[in-house]
Amino acid sequence: MELEKLERVSREHVYKGAIIDLYKDTIKNPDGTIEYYDFIKHKGASAVIPVMDDGRIIMVKQYRNALDRFTVEIPAGGRNTENEDFKECAARELEEETGYKSDDLELLITVRTTIAFCNEAIDIYVARNLVPSKQNLDPGEYINVEIYTIEELVNLVFEGKIQDAKTVAAIMAYNHKFGNK
């Protein structure tokens, strides 16, 4: 069977949140039936795997309200605007969250976090040649820095102690491409 694109009849803005905009989409299926889809518009984000000269990786620990627990993640943050360059956003978030900066950022992969209802894209970079700078957290941002080897991070994924999807994807893709090298 040839797959058909679903037809979006309309998109209605229903709620403006702190960081998201929620829409109600009216979708017409190929058989003519009508369905409603949730759609969350997100301005996109960047994330960074900061690799120290000895190969260890800088992670950030923070409290996540949506999960009601602390998480260990790669540094990341939303773009300031829909037009901000993803790489500039990555460099900024790296410096703000970890206190290291880098001019050596290489795109590893792009992930889409929640394709059932959200257009968020996260470009994930590998940052090397880190230079000490100054952590500069946003108001309301409380982060500790922790340092791990890639082997430790892979183990934390399979032990279920790191579950954040961007971080899991980043660790496993980095390990495949650069691990033990």
Add this chain to the structure above:
Amino acid sequence: MELEKLERVSREHVYKGAIIDLYKDTIKNPDGTIEYYDFIKHKGASAVIPVMDDGRIIMVKQYRNALDRFTVEIPAGGRNTENEDFKECAARELEEETGYKSDDLELLITVRTTIAFCNEAIDIYVARNLVPSKQNLDPGEYINVEIYTIEELVNLVFEGKIQDAKTVAAIMAYNHKFGNK
């Protein structure tokens, strides 16, 4: 610095969507300032890497409204209720979307798709010993089945042709644990 848990002062339901519930959380920071957080309550989902006897993997292709394009993903779907067993959900979605069933499901990893504002968890299983059954799509679900080797899937991730975070995490974790075996 010792990290503190942020205090949630209140959670207000602000919108009921087709598959999500949106809340406005009032959060008190350690310094006493107040912020508002978006929170999306999601009932959780399961996903499956269906491995054929020859080692190839069954993927599903579908149109995704949130991205306005076709995607290639591992089979997945939401739990029917907040109490549905994740493994039963995985077995059901496998059969419905691919037309194969399996009694041999092994948990690979759990991912959290969007921890900045959503509690969605996806348990990702590896399914083996597949038995032909019958595809049984939900109304409004239009899916084609495609078959790939794990090497092809890894390449599609690094080429940016597979970006869905659960699928990227699943492919890379599966390849690390079982690839070339």
